Amino acid sequence: MAMFMLFCMIYLIPGDPAAVALGPRATEAMREALHIKMGLDRPVWVQFLNFFTDAWTGDLGREVLSDRPVLDVVMEQLPHTLILIAGGIGWSVALGIPLGAWAALKRGSPAERIIGIASVAVIAIPSFVIAIYALLVFAVHLRWLPAIGAGEPGDFKDQAMHLILPSLAVGLGWVGYIARMVRASMLEVLEATHIRTARAFGLPERMITYRYALTIAILPTVTLLGVGIGHMLSSAVFAEIVFARPGVGKLVYDAILTRNYPLVTGGVLVTTVLFVLINLFADLVVGSLDPRVRSRF
Amino acid sequence: MSLPTVNLLTIRDLNVRFATERGELHALRDVGLDIGKERIVGIVGESGCGKSTLINAILGLLANNGRIDGGRILFNGRDLTRLDPKSMQALRGIEIATVFQDPMGALNPVISVGRQMRNIQYRSSLRNKEKDARSVAMLQRVRIPDAKQALHRFPHEFSGGMKQRIAIAMALMMEPALLIADEPTTALDATLEVATIDLLKDLQAGIGCSVLFISHHLGVIAELCDEVVVMYAGEVVERGSTSQVFNHPNHPYTARLLECDPARQAKRTRLLPTIPGEIPDLRHRPPGCIFASRCADHRSACQAPPPEIEVDNGHFARCIHARHHDENSRSRRP
Numbered sequence: 001m002a003m004f005m006l007f008c009m010i011y012l013i014p015g016d017p018a019a020v021a022l023g024p025r026a027t028e029a030m031r032e033a034l035h036i037k038m039g040l041d042r043p044v045w046v047q048f049l050n051f052f053t054d055a056w057t058g059d060l061g062r063e064v065l066s067d068r069p070v071l072d073v074v075m076e077q078l079p080h081t082l083i084l085i086a087g088g089i090g091w092s093v094a095l096g097i098p099l100g101a102w103a104a105l106k107r108g109s110p111a112e113r114i115i116g117i118a119s120v121a122v123i124a125i126p127s128f129v130i131a132i133y134a135l136l137v138f139a140v141h142l143r144w145l146p147a148i149g150a151g152e153p154g155d156f157k158d159q160a161m162h163l164i165l166p167s168l169a170v171g172l173g174w175v176g177y178i179a180r181m182v183r184a185s186m187l188e189v190l191e192a193t194h195i196r197t198a199r200a201f202g203l204p205e206r207m208i209t210y211r212y213a214l215t216i217a218i219l220p221t222v223t224l225l226g227v228g229i230g231h232m233l234s235s236a237v238f239a240e241i242v243f244a245r246p247g248v249g250k251l252v253y254d255a256i257l258t259r260n261y262p263l264v265t266g267g268v269l270v271t272t273v274l275f276v277l278i279n280l281f282a283d284l285v286v287g288s289l290d291p292r293v294r295s296r297f
Numbered sequence: 298m299s300l301p302t303v304n305l306l307t308i309r310d311l312n313v314r315f316a317t318e319r320g321e322l323h324a325l326r327d328v329g330l331d332i333g334k335e336r337i338v339g340i341v342g343e344s345g346c347g348k349s350t351l352i353n354a355i356l357g358l359l360a361n362n363g364r365i366d367g368g369r370i371l372f373n374g375r376d377l378t379r380l381d382p383k384s385m386q387a388l389r390g391i392e393i394a395t396v397f398q399d400p401m402g403a404l405n406p407v408i409s410v411g412r413q414m415r416n417i418q419y420r421s422s423l424r425n426k427e428k429d430a431r432s433v434a435m436l437q438r439v440r441i442p443d444a445k446q447a448l449h450r451f452p453h454e455f456s457g458g459m460k461q462r463i464a465i466a467m468a469l470m471m472e473p474a475l476l477i478a479d480e481p482t483t484a485l486d487a488t489l490e491v492a493t494i495d496l497l498k499d500l501q502a503g504i505g506c507s508v509l510f511i512s513h514h515l516g517v518i519a520e521l522c523d524e525v526v527v528m529y530a531g532e533v534v535e536r537g538s539t540s541q542v543f544n545h546p547n548h549p550y551t552a553r554l555l556e557c558d559p560a561r562q563a564k565r566t567r568l569l570p571t572i573p574g575e576i577p578d579l580r581h582r583p584p585g586c587i588f589a590s591r592c593a594d595h596r597s598a599c600q601a602p603p604p605e606i607e608v609d610n611g612h613f614a615r616c617i618h619a620r621h622h623d624e625n626s627r628s629r630r631p
Contacts, residue, residue, distance in 0.1 A: 192402060193397060193399050194402055194404055194405045194406070198405065199356075199358055199389070200390065200394070200395035201390035201395075201467065202387065202391060202420075203416060204419070205386075207416065211408070215407050215408075216405075290407055291407060292406055292453050
């Protein structure tokens with residue numbers, strides 16, 4: 001289904017990929033030849049069936065400009081995007097869960113209200129705005145962190161420094177979502193009978209908060225993050241463009257500009273598969289944290 | 298039946314108020330009761346009569362909008378109303394343990410039973426292995442089959458009755474001086490109820506603790522308890538030994554409550570008897586007798602707060618009609 005929609009959307013983009021690839025000085029014959037090579041001369045449904053069957057075998061075709069297999073090109077860029085997303089999740093979890101839990105524990109205090117307002121604010125700000133301002137403040141003005149690129153390959157520290165700002169841009173909005181989610185579920189869990197039981201057993205408040213309540217309160221967050229990966233992947237496109245980082249988002253963006261259709265389809269398809277896999281992973285994580293879910297398998 | 302001279306828990310003139318959006322709610326008024334060492338005391342009353350509030354007040358776990366407004370809760374000579382939260386926490390689980398009504402929700406769903414039982418023993422200096430051994434022993438005492446395996450299982454893998462037995466095991470693990478049981482059998486079916494009552498009785502005798510048993514099931518109270526406290530709308534209207542209260546109810550509410558017990562119906566009727574009227578709004582508590590509006594026997598004197606009259610040795614009723622046994626009737630119990 002996703003593949004069919006993807007194919008249609010790409011097919012409906014105006015412009016002849018062969019013309020773009022070959023440039024304005026190409027002859028009619030050259031364009032014909034490339035059409036045949038790319039299979040664009042055949043009927044639409046044959047094109048779709050070929051795309052569909054090839055994709056199942058892992059063959060996403062060859063990209064137009066360098067004639068390399070699309071899958072190789074995408075896979076080359078994938079680790080950069082994965083690390084960016086992981087960094088985004090890292091930010092959102094590292095800030096969102098403590099803030100949400102804190103807001104729930106300090107119910108009715110000014111701290112809770114500030115966290116509440118800030119959560120909505122960061123949800124409302126688009127990630128590219130955060131990216132641009134983060135770049136301006138921390139990289140241009142303060143010069144604390146590098147502005148562009150992914151860092152020297154092999155130099156872990158350099159790469160980490162290059163990751164901080166883009167992943168913040170990807171993850172900051174999710175700090176808000178997660179803080180709100182954790183606050184709400186934490187408040188609910190703290191009302192539960194088993195928390196009252198734990199108190200009646202004289203367990204220390206710290207143990208009740210962190211081991212008895214928070215372990216339950218973060219469960220919806222994991223599911224939320226699984227779905228949120230789709231949103232983060234789109235934020236990653238902006239972050240990769242603004243910070244000129246390599247990655248699948250930037251790859252697809254460049255491919256669209258050059259009408260490099262096989263690369264666009266390939267990039268989007270890999271992202272879709274990634275999304276599904278991450279959601280599966282999120283379900284497994286929930287299963288490992290919640291024995292009630294586990295027993296249903 | 299003589300009452301023990303030393304009380305484990307003595308409550309006097311306890312008042313609890315809750316701040317609500319529609320005014321202050323006077324949830325408990327001048328509540329007093331005694332629990333002797335190794336005695337089982339039952340509290341009966343309708344829903345909303347303040348049974349649970351009383352427990353929470355004893356445990357120091359009143360909701361944030363609730364406060365104790367006067368009165369004393371003496372436990373082993375210490376006034377719990379004056380204890381700071383830390384000392385109160387130190388008391389809970391070790392000297393006062395609680396079993397709550399809902400066994401389904403009483404255990405943490407994501408922590409294994411063994412881990413929860415180990416956590417309860419966090420104050421003990423035993424090693425984890427020894428703690429687990431104690432947990433297993435305790436689970437065996439409440440007749441959980443395959444207790445060793447049970448440690449690795451999670452609450453949802455047990456039935457309701459088993460969960461309640463596990464909760465009882467957890468509560469009694471530290472051998473508390475007082476066990477508070479808040480309607481522990483209400484969520485269970487009749488067969489399990491009897492089994493759980495028997496179990497509680499056995500364990501109480503074995504450990505030698507006192508029990509404050511809360512129920513609206515009169516049969517269970519009669520079966521289990523040495524003494525009964527009858528509560529109505531946040532007040533103790535009558536208290537005494539189980540036989541005193543059940544055989545010679547002196548407060549009209551107790552009398553009506555006993556008449557309403559389905560188990561005591563002699564004839565089959567289509568409708569079970571009820572007490573006409575409803576519990577007064579506790580935001581506007583009448584100054585006089587709390588039961589006056591529903592009482593068939595009510596006089597103008599009931600507009601003033603009724604005194605607590607001792608009708609028999611250790612048997613009190615808060616009603617102007619209550620009379621001491623000797624002047625009241627010639628038919629004293631054998």
